[in-house]
Amino acid sequence: MKKETFRDIADSVLAVPMEDERIDRLLATVNRANDAVRKAAEKLPIGAQPSDFFALLESERTRRS
Amino acid sequence: MTASRLADLSMIETAAAIAKGEITSEAATRSVLDRLKTIGPKVNCVIAIEEDEAMAAARVADAERAKGQLRGPLHGVPMGHKDLLFRKGKVVTSGAKITRGFVAPTTATVLERLEAAGAIYVAALHLAEFARSPTGHNEHFGPCRNPWNLDHVTGGSSSGSGAAVAARLVPAALGSDTGGSIRLPASICGVVGLMPTQTRVSRAGVMPLSWSMDTVGPMARDARDCARLLSIIAGADPRDLTTSHAPVPDYEKAMPTSLKGLRVGVPRRFYYDPVTPEVGKALDESLRVFRDVGAVITDTDVPDMALIDEVQHIVRECEAATVHGRWLRSRPKDFADQVRSRTEPGLFYTATRYLEALDLRAPIVAEFLAKAFGDNDILHLPGVPIPVPTIAETTTGGPEAIAKMIRLVGHCTRHINFLGLPAIAVPCGFSASGLPIAFQLIGRPFGEATLLGAADRYQAVTDWRRRAPAIATGAA
Numbered sequence: 421m422k423k424e425t426f427r428d429i430a431d432s433v434l435a436v437p438m439e440d441e442r443i444d445r446l447l448a449t450v451n452r453a454n455d456a457v458r459k460a461a462e463k464l465p466i467g468a469q470p471s472d473f474f475a476l477l478e479s480e481r482t483r484r485s
Numbered sequence: 486m487t488a489s490r491l492a493d494l495s496m497i498e499t500a501a502a503i504a505k506g507e508i509t510s511e512a513a514t515r516s517v518l519d520r521l522k523t524i525g526p527k528v529n530c531v532i533a534i535e536e537d538e539a540m541a542a543a544r545v546a547d548a549e550r551a552k553g554q555l556r557g558p559l560h561g562v563p564m565g566h567k568d569l570l571f572r573k574g575k576v577v578t579s580g581a582k583i584t585r586g587f588v589a590p591t592t593a594t595v596l597e598r599l600e601a602a603g604a605i606y607v608a609a610l611h612l613a614e615f616a617r618s619p620t621g622h623n624e625h626f627g628p629c630r631n632p633w634n635l636d637h638v639t640g641g642s643s644s645g646s647g648a649a650v651a652a653r654l655v656p657a658a659l660g661s662d663t664g665g666s667i668r669l670p671a672s673i674c675g676v677v678g679l680m681p682t683q684t685r686v687s688r689a690g691v692m693p694l695s696w697s698m699d700t701v702g703p704m705a706r707d708a709r710d711c712a713r714l715l716s717i718i719a720g721a722d723p724r725d726l727t728t729s730h731a732p733v734p735d736y737e738k739a740m741p742t743s744l745k746g747l748r749v750g751v752p753r754r755f756y757y758d759p760v761t762p763e764v765g766k767a768l769d770e771s772l773r774v775f776r777d778v779g780a781v782i783t784d785t786d787v788p789d790m791a792l793i794d795e796v797q798h799i800v801r802e803c804e805a806a807t808v809h810g811r812w813l814r815s816r817p818k819d820f821a822d823q824v825r826s827r828t829e830p831g832l833f834y835t836a837t838r839y840l841e842a843l844d845l846r847a848p849i850v851a852e853f854l855a856k857a858f859g860d861n862d863i864l865h866l867p868g869v870p871i872p873v874p875t876i877a878e879t880t881t882g883g884p885e886a887i888a889k890m891i892r893l894v895g896h897c898t899r900h901i902n903f904l905g906l907p908a909i910a911v912p913c914g915f916s917a918s919g920l921p922i923a924f925q926l927i928g929r930p931f932g933e934a935t936l937l938g939a940a941d942r943y944q945a946v947t948d949w950r951r952r953a954p955a956i957a958t959g960a961a
Contacts, residue, residue: 426833433832435814445826445884449798450833456795461841464848470840472847474727477684477905480854480930481731 421451489958491516496562496656496710500603503550503561510550510561514543514605517563520654521608524956528630528652530645532568532578533609539563542605558713560603566659567643568609569616569692570596570701579692580612580642582625582819583812593690594725595659595701595718602717610645610658615809616694617824618642619669619895620879624821628876631674632954633920637873640673640894642666646704647674653957657705657714663694663801665898667702668910668925672868675912675921675949677940678704679711681719682729682931683905689724695804696727697843698797698902706950708909708940712736715933731931740938745779747939749926750861755790756897760870767914767922768867771943775865778942785864787857790900793849797903799834799842806831823887850904854929862935867897868910868923901927909936912949921949 426447430438486508494502502508518536525531546561569579571589578585596606611629613621621629621641629644631637632652639648643660647670650658660667662680671678679702686701693699703714713736720733741747751772760768776782805828806813809820813832817825857864871893879890901908907928914922928936944950 421833429833433810433814434817436817438829442826442829446830446833450830453795453799453830454834454838456792457799457838457842457845460792460796460845464841464844468844468847470843470846473843473850473905474684476847476850477682477930478729478731481729484929484932 421447421454423447426450486512488516488519492520492653492957494656495707496705497713499656500559500562503546504555506550510543510546510605511540513561514539514563514607517607517655521565521649524652524654525649527635527956528632528648529627530611530629530648530652530654531565531608532611532626532645533576535607539605539607546603546605555603557602558717559599561605562603562656563605563607564599564657565608565610565646565649565655566596566606567612567646567661569612569661570659571690571692572596572606577609577692579616580614580623580626583816585625589690591690594687594722596690598718607655610649612644613642614821614824616642616661616663616666616692617805617827619665619891619898620874621670622821622823622879630876631873631920632956633675634918636875637920638673638876638879640669640869643670643704647671647676647678650674650676650704650706651954651957653953657703657710659701659714659718660704661691662700662702662902663698664902665895667704668868668898668908669894671704671910672912672923672925673873673921675923675952676704676706677708677711677912678702678910679715679933679937680901680908681715681933682907684727684729685719685907685931685933687722687725687728689722693808695801697800697804700902707944708911708937709737711909712740712937712941734934736934736937739934740941741935742938743779744775744939744942747780747863748861749775749780749782750785750858750864751782752785752787752857752864752866755787756866757870759893759896760867761872763872763916764867764870764922768924771913771924772865774943774946775939778946783861785857785859785861788849788852793900793903796842796845796849797900799839800903802828802831803834803839804831826884846903853904858929862929863932863939864927866925866927868925869894870896872916872918873920897925906930907933907936909940911940911943913947914949
């Protein structure tokens with residue numbers, strides 16, 4: 421995400437403008453996480469969904485009980 | 486029974502003494518109230534005390550016992566809890582300026598279950614602002630102080646729960662954990678803290694931070710107390726539809742009584758990277774104890790923890806920014822800067838990125854179970870990899886230095902919430918400066934009985950839990 425885009429989002433969702441130094445600090449964090457998750461998500465199996473997590477916990481429980 | 490002897494009793498011992506008529510609930514409750522009022526301010530672990538209501542409840546408990554009626558396994562036992570558990574009609578601060586006058590519209594299911602088991606609510610305990618700090622940082626209520634050395638942090642966010650149990654002010658307390666908030670104060674204050682499997686305990690009536698990872702659990706001086714508390718608070722709840730319908734065992738009975746053959750994996754890579762020699766020595770000694778009682782210790786590896794770090798960050802911050810969005814817009818200056826800074830990134834991820842992060846959860850957990858656990862029953866990790874920092878070390882030096890310290894303190898805890906696995910922090914020694922050191926045990930899904938049993942057997946052959954800070958004994 422470019423700094424200008426970041427600032428546009430900040431301006432649209434926050435009532436108070438975000439300071440430049442603050443944007444610089446957050447930008448690196450957000451871009452790093454965005455890139456990591458985007459790349460990992462490209463390898464997700466077709467049909468994956470958030471509820472798979474709960475199903476996995478339950479299946480582990482029943483498998484071991 | 487003397488006041489100091491009363492304070493020394495564990496939660497189960499307190500319950501047993503009340504049930505047998507060796508002490509009254511009124512005496513136990515009075516003792517807890519006195520200590521909360523005298524020692525509590527020194528540690529700054531108390532937000533509100535409910536003296537009149539607690540004493541009235543204690544007298545009712547004693548009258549019921551005199552008639553042979555015991556409500557449950559905590560009949561007449563006084564307890565305090567993290568001040569983000571709702572109680573209908575009562576102010577619940579969540580440690581924040583913004584919600585300082587918030588009157589809860591409902592009561593947390595976990596508190597209803599404790600009350601049904603006979604427990605008495607005595608005090609609302611300190612926490613980090615909106616449960617948002619692994620060090621326990623709170624600018625609005627001031628720092629909660631470590632009972633072992635008041636210049637040091639308690640860990641957070643369940644700061645008051647950890648400090649109050651360690652200082653023998655309450656026999657046990659509930660906390661909540663989204664990235665280490667039970668396990669860090671337990672590790673840093675020298676008590677036991679259990680984070681159950683995600684879905685095991687209801688979060689209804691608990692101020693949320695991140696719905697996908699918030700977990701409520703017990704903190705006490707020993708694993709057996711945690712086992713009893715978990716048996717009471719766990720189980721399906723129609724008010725929290727994410728809760729599992731799996732049967733809840735009696736964890737005190739379900740705990741293994743022998744660790745012979747228990748397979749313990751030690752993931753040295755990543756988890757031990759920042760461990761200091763002093764902490765490492767205590768951890769190695771705890772592994773020797775496990776080996777001596779029959780456990781089989783093997784080194785193991787972990788998947789790409791950097792990826793898990795980023796994924797859990799997106800989930801937590803998107804959900805936190807949703808919870809706090811209205812206040813980030815309308816009252817940004819009423820957040821401490823540490824808290825605001827940690828929450829704002831959640832405003833900048835797209836919805837699809839957040840959902841991708843949630844979609845990644847199942848495959849990442851499956852990979853972690855296969856790679857880190859393999860054939861192991863549990864994993865053994867550091868609680869906190871570095872010596873307990875001072876309050877000054879976590880609040881000065883600028884945003885980058887503070888962020889680095891926050892990441893270091895939570896290095897061994899925050900990923901586990903994303904994985905949804907149960908974990909327990911157990912004290913295993915002290916640094917040269919007299920601050921606690923702890924290990925964590927991580928279990929498979931719904932493996933709480935194994936974790937509690939392993940912690941209980943460890944505590945049976947070590948004496949760390951018997952040590953009390955000087956402030957608890959009146960020596961400070």
